[in-house]
Structures are given as structure tokens and as C-alpha cells.
Amino acid sequence: DAGVTQSPTHLIKTRGQQVTLRCSPKSGHDTVSWYQQALGQGPQFIFQYYEEEERQRGNFPDRFSGHQFPNYSSELNVNALLLGDSALYLCASSLESRGGGTQYFGPGTRLLVL
Amino acid sequence: AQSVTQPDIHITVSEGASLELRCNYSYGATPYLFWYVQSPGQGLQLLLKYFSGDTLVQGIKGFEAEFKRSQSSFNLRKPSVHWSDAAEYFCAVGAWSGGYQKVTFGTGTKLQVIP
Numbered sequence: 001d002a003g004v005t006q007s008p009t010h011l012i013k014t015r016g017q018q019v020t021l022r023c024s025p026k027s028g029h030d031t032v033s034w035y036q037q038a039l040g041q042g043p044q045f046i047f048q049y050y051e052e053e054e055r056q057r058g059n060f061p062d063r064f065s066g067h068q069f070p071n072y073s074s075e076l077n078v079n080a081l082l083l084g085d086s087a088l089y090l091c092a093s094s095l096e097s098r099g100g101g102t103q104y105f106g107p108g109t110r111l112l113v114l
Numbered sequence: 115a116q117s118v119t120q121p122d123i124h125i126t127v128s129e130g131a132s133l134e135l136r137c138n139y140s141y142g143a144t145p146y147l148f149w150y151v152q153s154p155g156q157g158l159q160l161l162l163k164y165f166s167g168d169t170l171v172q173g174i175k176g177f178e179a180e181f182k183r184s185q186s187s188f189n190l191r192k193p194s195v196h197w198s199d200a201a202e203y204f205c206a207v208g209a210w211s212g213g214y215q216k217v218t219f220g221t222g223t224k225l226q227v228i229p
Contacts, residue, residue: 004157033217042204042219043158056214090157096215102148103217105158 002027004093004106012112013081021076021109025093032074033103034066035090043090049074050096078111086113116141116209118220126226127195135190135223137205146208146215147188149179152222153201161203164188175199200227 005024013019025032031050035043045058049068068074072093078085088108094101117140127133139145146165150158162173169181179190188205205220 006157035219042221045216045218048214048216050214056216092158092217101215102160102163104160105150107157110155 004091004104006089006091006106006109008109009107010110010112012114014114015081015083017081017113018077018079019081019111021078021089021091021111023074023076023091023093023106025072025074025091026104029093029095029101029104030072031094031096031101032068032072033092033094034074034076035092036060036085037088037090037108039087046076048096081113083113086111116145116207116216116218118205118207118218120203120205120220120223122223123221124224124226126228129197129227129229130194133190133192133195133199133225135203135205135225137188137190137220138186139188139205139207140186141207141209143209144183147179147181148206148208148217149173149177149188149190150204150206150219151175151201152204158204161190195225195227197227197229200225 007022033048034046037043048056052068063079065077090108091106092103094103119138148163149161164171164181202222202224204222208215208217
């Protein structure tokens with residue numbers, strides 16, 4: 001049973017560029033949540049996707065956007081990158097259609113913005 | 115809005131000693147509570163969770179946690195720590211908002227294990 005997978009594992013970008021991160025949920029899961037974890041901090045909720053729609057959003061600017069595909073996989077897009085966007089980006093999947101599902105995390109994508 | 119406080123940023127214990135990591139939450143109703151562990155450069159692994167029922171929850175790797183409503187706490191314990199337990203531990207609270215569950219994490223406690 002494959003767990004949550006994320007790609008790429010590491011990424012280096014420069015300020016102003018755009019980046020796309022990808023996530024495949026755990027088999028059987030229908031909901032994907034994205035988190036940003038800065039160095040030395042806990043994960044901060046970015047947004048959550050269910051049935052291909054964003055249904056919750058944390059305190060992140062519109063530069064952060066996402067998408068969920070019919071196979072439940074998801075992408076996180078960040079435009080106009082800032083130095084402060086350097087972080088570990090975590091994807092978590094759950095079976096929210098049953099309500100209150102437990103979130104299972106992928107290994108993350110480490111983004112460095114220079 | 116819910117919140118989680120992990121008052122200890124860093125804890126050092128000797129191998130074989132007992133461990134307790136503190137977690138306090140703020141939420142108006144009964145929350146869902148989680149403990150996750152993160153090894154350096156890795157994602158988060160679920161140790162245990164509390165949704166309802168027995169307030170003493172058993173998890174993987176010999177960890178347990180106790181939900182105490184009166185103290186708004188969900189402390190993580192292990193009777194005998196192994197060197198491989200060195201990692202960062204995050205407490206999280208899941209709360210319902212607009213029909214959806216939103217999970218909020220604490221800032222983490224870094225555990226160092228000395229021989």
C-alpha cells in the first residue's frame with residue numbers, strides 16, 4: 001500500500017520565479033492538505049482540496065494556489081517567489097468524506113529560494 | 115479558533131529513562147488530538163490519535179498519551195526511551211470549522227537522547 005508521495009524532493013529557485021510541487025495521496029484517500037514548515041517551526045496550514053475544489057484556506061497570500069485532479073492527486077503552485085517562501089512543503093492526505101479522517105503525511109519537498 | 119501549545123522547545127533524556135512531552139490545547143468543544151514525530155529532513159509520522167472514548171491512547175513505538183479535559187492537555191509518554199526516539203515531536207488538534215476538520219500544529223519539542 002503506497003503512502004503519500006511528493007515530488008520533487010528538493011528544489012532551488014530564485015526570487016520572482018514560479019514553482020509547482022506535486023503530491024499523490026495514500027491509496028483510498030480523497031482529500032489533500034498542504035502545509036508549509038519553516039525551519040524550526042511547526043507545519044502551517046496552507047489549504048485543503050476535496051472533490052477538486054479548495055474548501056479551506058489558511059493565512060497565505062493568493063500567490064499560493066493549488067489544484068486537485070480527478071485521481072485525487074494535487075499540485076501546489078507558488079508564484080513570485082520570495083526568500084521567505086524557503087521551507088519544507090508537506091502534503092497530507094485523508095479520507096475526509098467520512099468526516100474527521102486522520103492525516104497522513106508525505107516526506108515533503110524542500111524549497112530553497114535564493 | 116483552536117491552538118496548541120508545546121511549552122518545551124527542547125528536552126534531553128538519558129537512554130532508558132522515562133519521557134513525558136507536554137501539550138496543551140485550546141478549543142471550545144471536544145477536539146481530535148494527534149501526536150506526530152518528525153526525524154530530521156523527513157515528513158511527519160503519526161504516533162497516536164484521540165477521537166473519543168478511552169482517554170488513555172496507545173500508539174506505535176511504545177508511546178501513549180492521556181487526554182485530560184479538565185487540564186486541556188494531551189501529554190505524550192514513554193516508559194523507557196531508546197536512542198532512536200531522538201526526533202522532533204508535534205502535537206496537533208483537529209477542530210471542526212464549517213463542516214470540515216482543520217488541523218493546527220504546535221511548534222514542536224525536540225528530543226535529544228543521551229547514552
